[in-house]
Amino acid sequence: MLEHESPEANARPSLRVIETVANADDVDPASLEPPLYDVVDTNALDRLFDPTTSDTTARRGQVSFRYRGYDITVHSSGRVDLE
16 A cells, blocks of 8 residues: 655645655656546545534545546545555
8 A cells, every 4th residue: 555645735635646646656647647537526525624614623534536546545634545
């Protein structure tokens, strides 16, 4: 299992996924095919763990999906795991 935490603490989850997959495949992030947005709603992914309007704390949990042959899990902590 590969694990990645972006050096940029505020990086959007979709960007962390792209960085992690590109790093694992040793390719430029811009060259990933298919684009992540063809597989998952990147706007929804980016907003998934945002604080609610009535609470300033971030939501907790994780979401998993398949992309480029990897089982990807994005955690509310910002960690991205590839299996």
